[in-house]
Amino acid sequence: MATEITVPVLGESVTEGSIGEWLKQPGDAVAVDEPICSLETDKVAVDVPSPVAGILSEHRAAEGDTVEVGAVIAVIEEGASAGTPAPAAKADPAPATSAPADTGAAQTLSPAVRRAVLEHGVDPSTIKGTGKDGRLTKEDVIAAAKAKGDPAPAPSPAASSAPAESSSPVTGRREERVKMTRMRQTIAKRLKGAQEEAALLTTFNDVDMSAVIEARTKYKDMFAKKHDIRLGFMGFFAKAACLALKDVPSVNAYIEGDEIVYHDYVDISVAVSAPNGLVVPVIRDCQDKGFARIEKDIADFGKRAKDGTLTMADMTGGTFTISNGGVFGSLMSTPIINPPQSAVLGLHRIEDRPVAINGEVVIRPMMYIALSYDHRLIDGREAVTALKIIKEAIEDPTRMLIDL
Template sequence: MSTEVRVPTLGESVSEATVATWFKKPGDPVAADEMLCELETDKVTVEVPSPVAGTMGEIVAQEGDTVGVDALLAMIGASDGAATGETPAAKPAATSAPKAAKAEAVDVMVPALGESVSEATVASWFKQPGEAVAVDEMLCELETDKVSVEVPSPAAGVLGEILAAEGATVQAGGKLAVISGAAAGATPTPAQDAAPASEAGTVDRDVEDAPSAKKLMAEKGLSRDQVSGTGRDGRVMKEDVQKAGAAPAPQAAPAPTAPAQPAQTPRAPSPADDAAREERVRMTKLRQTIARRLKEAQNTAAMLTTYNEADMGGIMELRNEYKDMFEKKHGVKMGFMSFFVKACCHALNEVPEVNAEIDGTDVVYKNYVHMGVAVGTPNGLVVPVLRDAHKMGFAEIEKTIAEMGRRARDGKLSMADMQGGSFTISNGGVYGSLMSSPILNPPQSGILGMHKIQERPMVVKGQIVARPMMYLALSYDHRIVDGKGAVTFLVRVKEALEDPRRLLMDL
């Protein structure tokens, strides 16, 4: 009897995903709830567990294939004993004779990729054809427009043909490679097969670095010991080599001294010479999606930006006075973002159209505030959402932002974490930005830009004094938000920041 493995629900309005990695191969034994494959959407990675214990059967959706919700991924057959009718007494004999185990080929498929994500790019292969692999050992890494997805081996055996090379675009559910020699009941030791003898003075490593990382290390003249791996089990990724910095390239052997040549007039470099010094790198899926969505926002919304500035002295004094007590009680540091979230919630209550959106010919007003907080990651900008931020206190806001920031940098955000936002705050000040015009995050009608706090001469009660000032920028959709509403919103934010006590008294 066989059990179907189907694509789970992927999230709000998510209809398809890409099969990124199969951790099991046909013929591999699987336990109930053991991870079978990984699917990628445009936002998150979804792991698909086995619904039952048994033996991995046919893989219907190969790595790279695009699959819809509830689509058939694979079949799980009964375990060897149940399928063949072996008695318990006969099974140990089969186990003691691994040569009798049937070797099968197992397909490595692209897992589901997430909401509306139909394809991914093969970033790195960690294994090469002919190398032994263990169950769940990482074979390759896929890139979508939001996250990177590692594809585990669905079975133990030997990596056979690689069907999607590095740089190739694969569809959700497509086939990536084939694992040959997968034997049920056998316990392969890929680390021993891959490195049967280590040279004197070296340490055996069970983890294979990404091929792209090894290539880049060679180009930069870096040894393995000079690079710290951040991949699974310490695997060195391409980004790790880039962060390690370029070590001095090995000195080439001096060329034989050539006879002195007469001086030649330097010639102008040709286009071919320039091309040889250029590097063409394909945009990641995340960067492609960011570019597309930003351009869509400009083409769709009647976007306008209004500016103001706030004296941050009041907040800074309040933080200095209570930050130690706050951290001691709540276990989290008091930052500026909680003040901005509270100030925006206060202002949105007075100017609800900034918290609304256009749906066809209707305006949808939100009686809640789901606050998006833009977070920069090594792969691009993501916007996790603080749901019902208007009900949160300072400590809860700080804890939630800190946790989502960590998950964003680790690529662990789920689709639910980034959906449903009604307003967004973007803090360019952490990178030193003094002034900018943020772009809307559709279908939202407003986004607030924070900037660098910088001391500037200000007139206070007739005296010129240095004050810690921050420029504020509100970009809004002029189709729904009038200038009066936008300016009123920004003034209310400014007032709440300059006198935080107003938040307590709802003024």
């Protein structure tokens, strides 16, 4: 009996998505609840599980196609177990490349991973995947290539096919066109929309991180032992932001039509890197949470962003955003707000710099911080005040304990 697989409900107000990757090919055996493909929406990538066991007989959509909720995307012939081998006639032909002859692995590799395997000449069956359900990622392949001493991708087929007697140098120049993912298209639209609609302005300050570094060094072992989580810097900035947003409520508000919506809570969106781009899951009621709970939430978001298991609910809402470009080495930036929010705090790398204190030049671990804000709602005085409160709280963490 044939069972049609349809696009599931993807979340409130989400009516369509794109086929990101087919995890099962026609002829493959499928178990109950086994993912057959991933769908990319405006915010997250979700797996589509099979409701039955059997053999995947056909795809009704190709990778990259836009599909609406309820649309049929595949057909499964029921009756075969997950261990039943796929019929030989339906199996995909082995690619005519130099990739290792492990067809089971080849069928489950994404296009990006397959390209990396071919370029670096590694055997995918020997690499442990860190993606969801143990799937290989492009980063896994690159790491494996570096581990075996492969500093650069293998020459492209076009370059290696050049005649040996040719005197002209082979540059290996090439171009590749890749369709933007739905998530990347949405990121582009939202950021451009924020620039066009909001009156964006950024104010800067610098922070002496000595006190936070000292506190972290002193308590990190006890903290990890008690709470089973690493004490990071983000928890300090999240709590400092809560103090600032309480004293300057417009920074925690947003414009809706001709009204200003204020919030008596702080839901902080934390910018996290995911395979398909930047996502911003939300730490809810941050004003009521302690350092341990905040750090656990952030760690959980980071792991699930890498695994591709963040949900629409994780990304919904948010009244303020913190983006940490310092983890990538950024010294200074002007972050763009995350609509409909009105402000975003940008963190950057910590570096030793000479500063004047009490008439003497000393070396201190300093960080530039930036607050980008919508000038339609937030005055310059309010933005500068909010950033100054954050600076003072980080330089004297006791303020966070006594709500000062």
